[in-house]
Amino acid sequence: MSTTKGTSAGVTSDRPVPGSTPAGRSVLKVTLDPGPAEPEPTVEDPSPDPMADQPHETVITTKGFSSWYGKFQALHELDLEIPKKQVTALIGPSGCGKSTFLRWINRMNDTISGAYSRGEMVLAGEDITSSQCDVVDLRRRVGMVFQRPNPFPKSIFENIAYGARLHRRYDRSDLEELVEHSLRQAAIWDEVKDRLKDSALGLSGGQQQRLCIARAIAVGPEVLLMDEPCSALDPKSSAAIEELIRGLKQNYTIVIVTHNMQQAARISDRTSFFYEGRLIESGDTEQIFTTPAKKQTDDYISGRFG
Amino acid sequence: MSAIGSRDSLLQLTRSGRSRSARLREFVNRAFFTSCLLITSIAIIALTVLLTTVAVQGWDGLSLEFLTNFSSRNPEAAGIKAALWGSVWVCGVCGLVALPIGVGTAIYLEEFAGKNRLTSFVRTNISNLAGVPSIVYGIIGLTIFARMFGLPGIGTETEPGLTVGSTWYDSYYTADGGVAFRPLESRGAPAGAIVDGTPLLLVDEVDTSVVQPRQLPALVVADGDRGFSVALEEAAIPITIGTAEEARDRGATLAGFVRMTESGNPRVWDRTTAYLTDATLSGAVLDQATSVEGRWLSCEDLAGETLFVRVPDDRYRIESGDRAHRLRTVLPRITRTQLEATSTPERIEVMLGEGGRLVQGELWNEYRVQGRRPTRYALVEAKAAPAADPPPVGGWLPVYPRLRNEFLETGSRTVRASVVADDAPIDGLPPGAILASDAGAPLPDQRLERRSWYYFQFPFGKGVFAGGLTLMLVILPVVIIASVEALRAVPNSLRQASLAMGATRWQTVQKVTLPASIPMIMTGSILAMSRAIGEAAPILVLGVALFITRTPQNLMDQFTILPMQIYNWAQRPGESFQELAAAGIIVLLVVLLTFNAAAILIRQRLQSRLES
Numbered sequence: 026m027s028t029t030k031g032t033s034a035g036v037t038s039d040r041p042v043p044g045s046t047p048a049g050r051s052v053l054k055v056t057l058d059p060g061p062a063e064p065e066p067t068v069e070d071p072s073p074d075p076m077a078d079q080p081h082e083t084v085i086t087t088k089g090f091s092s093w094y095g096k097f098q099a100l101h102e103l104d105l106e107i108p109k110k111q112v113t114a115l116i117g118p119s120g121c122g123k124s125t126f127l128r129w130i131n132r133m134n135d136t137i138s139g140a141y142s143r144g145e146m147v148l149a150g151e152d153i154t155s156s157q158c159d160v161v162d163l164r165r166r167v168g169m170v171f172q173r174p175n176p177f178p179k180s181i182f183e184n185i186a187y188g189a190r191l192h193r194r195y196d197r198s199d200l201e202e203l204v205e206h207s208l209r210q211a212a213i214w215d216e217v218k219d220r221l222k223d224s225a226l227g228l229s230g231g232q233q234q235r236l237c238i239a240r241a242i243a244v245g246p247e248v249l250l251m252d253e254p255c256s257a258l259d260p261k262s263s264a265a266i267e268e269l270i271r272g273l274k275q276n277y278t279i280v281i282v283t284h285n286m287q288q289a290a291r292i293s294d295r296t297s298f299f300y301e302g303r304l305i306e307s308g309d310t311e312q313i314f315t316t317p318a319k320k321q322t323d324d325y326i327s328g329r330f331g
Numbered sequence: 332m333s334a335i336g337s338r339d340s341l342l343q344l345t346r347s348g349r350s351r352s353a354r355l356r357e358f359v360n361r362a363f364f365t366s367c368l369l370i371t372s373i374a375i376i377a378l379t380v381l382l383t384t385v386a387v388q389g390w391d392g393l394s395l396e397f398l399t400n401f402s403s404r405n406p407e408a409a410g411i412k413a414a415l416w417g418s419v420w421v422c423g424v425c426g427l428v429a430l431p432i433g434v435g436t437a438i439y440l441e442e443f444a445g446k447n448r449l450t451s452f453v454r455t456n457i458s459n460l461a462g463v464p465s466i467v468y469g470i471i472g473l474t475i476f477a478r479m480f481g482l483p484g485i486g487t488e489t490e491p492g493l494t495v496g497s498t499w500y501d502s503y504y505t506a507d508g509g510v511a512f513r514p515l516e517s518r519g520a521p522a523g524a525i526v527d528g529t530p531l532l533l534v535d536e537v538d539t540s541v542v543q544p545r546q547l548p549a550l551v552v553a554d555g556d557r558g559f560s561v562a563l564e565e566a567a568i569p570i571t572i573g574t575a576e577e578a579r580d581r582g583a584t585l586a587g588f589v590r591m592t593e594s595g596n597p598r599v600w601d602r603t604t605a606y607l608t609d610a611t612l613s614g615a616v617l618d619q620a621t622s623v624e625g626r627w628l629s630c631e632d633l634a635g636e637t638l639f640v641r642v643p644d645d646r647y648r649i650e651s652g653d654r655a656h657r658l659r660t661v662l663p664r665i666t667r668t669q670l671e672a673t674s675t676p677e678r679i680e681v682m683l684g685e686g687g688r689l690v691q692g693e694l695w696n697e698y699r700v701q702g703r704r705p706t707r708y709a710l711v712e713a714k715a716a717p718a719a720d721p722p723p724v725g726g727w728l729p730v731y732p733r734l735r736n737e738f739l740e741t742g743s744r745t746v747r748a749s750v751v752a753d754d755a756p757i758d759g760l761p762p763g764a765i766l767a768s769d770a771g772a773p774l775p776d777q778r779l780e781r782r783s784w785y786y787f788q789f790p791f792g793k794g795v796f797a798g799g800l801t802l803m804l805v806i807l808p809v810v811i812i813a814s815v816e817a818l819r820a821v822p823n824s825l826r827q828a829s830l831a832m833g834a835t836r837w838q839t840v841q842k843v844t845l846p847a848s849i850p851m852i853m854t855g856s857i858l859a860m861s862r863a864i865g866e867a868a869p870i871l872v873l874g875v876a877l878f879i880t881r882t883p884q885n886l887m888d889q890f891t892i893l894p895m896q897i898y899n900w901a902q903r904p905g906e907s908f909q910e911l912a913a914a915g916i917i918v919l920l921v922v923l924l925t926f927n928a929a930a931i932l933i934r935q936r937l938q939s940r941l942e943s
Contacts, residue, residue, distance in 0.1 A: 032878050175824035178847055188834075240828075
């Protein structure tokens, strides 16, 4: 499928194979305080990324990226780099353009009439904003998890198998294996393994969201976009998702939009602060939350506005 | 300070109005409730009275025979079979065409089309079209589907430019004097030559029946390609066709003029019996004709050609009015005379068409087929038998169930014909030949068209197909609107989830949107279909035949539908027809309720499957 594009030639090899991680190992032994916590990301991160000290490879690079909804300019001249196999958090007040930016990464903005962009957004050497870009393949490589859990009104098994079957034909046994691996990676296998044939709508909100994550990784993406994945969930479910995200970054590059500053501090490696369509500041999470360079950032993370 | 001040005044404001009477409020509440109840009960009572009236009136008319009989002028024998099957066929075509188009359009509008001026124009107009009176669609259907705008070069309804699945038969005389039809090489091939000129009789009893005794004392004899003979008991009496001068040369006396029937078709029995019996003949001439004995009679056919006919005796009774009357009086009289006149023993074979049973009369020539419809097809054939055989008087007549009844076209109308079964040939007729014919229909010099079940023509004409397409126009906007609403009800998050996984739009529609919206689409569509079943106006405009005594045989066949059949009965005088109409309404209601029940069932089954 991806062989149609020469630009993405180097990507195929290090694409994570879904389900290749041993079952359950991605869930880390983390103790989390779901309540308000001090922004101390380094202390809370119990599993130092083995690649943390090395310079990170960049997956997505944007240069002078602007976008519009009709006449309204939503993003202004963004320059941002998203490192590979790390969690990048996008924070900022509502309407600041972070979701818009996220939706450009897998071109979901194509579904909105009047949305267009200028500037470069390069994923693994390929300009994904160009009209030559195969959107279907792009979305396979860049998965997305939405704010509200949106499982299909099908069985749990069918939900996971859906995405995989869009792109390839599978034997039944392969498909069952793929579904199991995906569910294990999303740390929901133990809860649903006995009722794979039941409707996904019967799961709780947090389980549904983890199911959606399993569904997204069953397609075999490199990048996972998460648009406020915990905002519709209770604190306990949020904690489970956060734990999951921390585990997932071993295999996936994760970009997460969140309004919860503590969450950003807890789970992300890098943080970018958006304000009114502009990228105000971007850097290591520790640096942003402890010594922000810009006053606006400081005001926002300390709760003085936003 | 100001905030506290405003809160105080707000508190004061909330308590400032005059307090309402609690009793008054309660009274108004009760009054409204009571009036609602009253209005609802009035509606329900009116509906109940209406339905009860229909049920009481129509109950007696309901029977299995009402469902299995065709329409008839005799209310006792009338049934709704043709209309019921016509409705099934037309609505089937309508549904099969309207649903894919309607749902497809809805999918395009809702899932693929962007929001620009053109699509919003289309959306608005579909809503408008749903409100257009259905009679307008009838006119569109007539113009487009039945006639295809009457474009030159594509033919007409009755002479279509393109036909598939039709075989033409040409007439010929068999060796023993019968008339049969054999397949033509192609539609345009010349008519087969008339082989023989031996006696032939074609008479009908009730309007749909055929009796064709061959070599019996016959009324009409074809004699070459221009002349006719009138055959009475002993011998054939020639009718000579010639000019007035020729007649005078032969010593004929001009008795008067007789006009031919209104039908331009050169039908043998029409031609000969018509001037004796048909109501279109001028009375004065008929009177003269009765008094003429063995003299020449001059008559004129529709082409204005003058024929001279020598009429032997006053053995013909001139009957006016119904053909049925004629047969009952004329035929038995002649055959009885024949029996007395001839001493030769004869064997009589009676063949029956579908339905009915033969009852032997006192005399062998008295036959009647009993059944709910008093007389049906019967073919009487007399053959000279060896002298040793005893006359069959008093015995049973051998019955040949060899004739298959079929509907055949003459190009302008449909006739019923008896076809010799392939595996049971009758002497002198090739297998597959067509033998007898319907009242007043195809005769030696006509051609028959046999239409197979897949017969297709273009333009479509006023058949089932055109009717179904016309009804499709009526319900298409409703189907589209229902489907669009159903698709709109699917949460957008599901579409987004599917697209975000790299599904194409079509994959999303096929696997997510359509399955989720199918229950609502089905409900809307089946309700639209029940509207189609009850529609009469567009079909009325299309101008289908009202009196039809058969079910559709192919997509281009003529048809009638339940509402039109009911209307047809309801407007006739007489209590019995009102009963038929009421019984028809019950059948229509049952069909409608069945459809609605199916809609509910389908919706529930699909919904529970999706949500379980």
